[in-house]
Amino acid sequence: DGGITQSPKYLFRKEGQNVTLSCEQNLNHDAMYWYRQDPGQGLRLIYYSQIVNDFQKGDIAEGYSVSREKKESFPLTVTSAQKNPTAFYLCASSIGSSGGDEQFFGPGTRLTVL
Amino acid sequence: GENVEQHPSTLSVQEGDSAVIKCTYSDSASNYFPWYKQELGKRPQLIIDIRSNVGEKKDQRIAVTLNKTAKHFSLHITETQPEDSAVYFCAATTNGDSNYQLIWGAGTKLIIKP
Numbered sequence: 001d002g003g004i005t006q007s008p009k010y011l012f013r014k015e016g017q018n019v020t021l022s023c024e025q026n027l028n029h030d031a032m033y034w035y036r037q038d039p040g041q042g043l044r045l046i047y048y049s050q051i052v053n054d055f056q057k058g059d060i061a062e063g064y065s066v067s068r069e070k071k072e073s074f075p076l077t078v079t080s081a082q083k084n085p086t087a088f089y090l091c092a093s094s095i096g097s098s099g100g101d102e103q104f105f106g107p108g109t110r111l112t113v114l
Numbered sequence: 115g116e117n118v119e120q121h122p123s124t125l126s127v128q129e130g131d132s133a134v135i136k137c138t139y140s141d142s143a144s145n146y147f148p149w150y151k152q153e154l155g156k157r158p159q160l161i162i163d164i165r166s167n168v169g170e171k172k173d174q175r176i177a178v179t180l181n182k183t184a185k186h187f188s189l190h191i192t193e194t195q196p197e198d199s200a201v202y203f204c205a206a207t208t209n210g211d212s213n214y215q216l217i218w219g220a221g222t223k224l225i226i227k228p
Contacts, residue, residue, distance in 0.1 A: 040123070042203055042218035043158070058215060090157065100146040100165065100207070103216065105157035 006106035023091030031097035032074035050097035120219025137204035
């Protein structure tokens with residue numbers, strides 16, 4: 001299952017703290033994505049990036065921030081402005097960004113707010 | 115924008131029987147429809163996809179059908195086995211859209227009874 005990795009696997013945050021989730025890929029993919037997964041719901045897109053130094057908001061970007069300084073890295077910061085951050089976070093990448101490309105997922109990070 | 119509805123939310127079938135999961139979409143311009151499987155505690159993985167220029171695609175025990183007129187597509191699993199137990203997600207996207215993103219269904223939990 002190599003290719004795209006996420007760390008940490010589990011993360012605990014106190015209210016009011018910012019935390020950063022790591023996502024790295026060695027697939028030479030142009031596009032990367034962050035999703036949030038809650039029980040009984042599908043994957044909801046937080047942010048995506050089609051190319052280095054560029055990214056776009058998804059459906060639920062409020063309270064999150066990202067950067068894409070390197071092709072292989074797309075870290076997600078969950079800020080204190082995110083009111084309900086406890087969830088499972090999945091990072092994905094695809095070879096292109098025009099649609100119709102398989103998305104490869106990382107193993108996920110489970111974030112819990114204490 | 116695109117909206118994808120998936121039914122049923124839970125499906126329980128006897129081992130060896132067939133399972134069918136259905137999704138409907140709203141955007142008639144959507145032209146790529148993947149299906150992902152997520153086993154418990156693991157990452158989603160693409161199992162089959164279909165593009166709007168074909169009506170059916172098969173890969174061993176799984177098949178996907180697409181009805182563009184009715185705007186729905188379905189996943190068919192024949193001769194179900196215990197390892198088919200998982201959550202299945204459908205998705206839809208418009209290929210080539212500069213604001214492309216996959217819109218996901220809410221998922222179907224498939225339970226294979228021994």
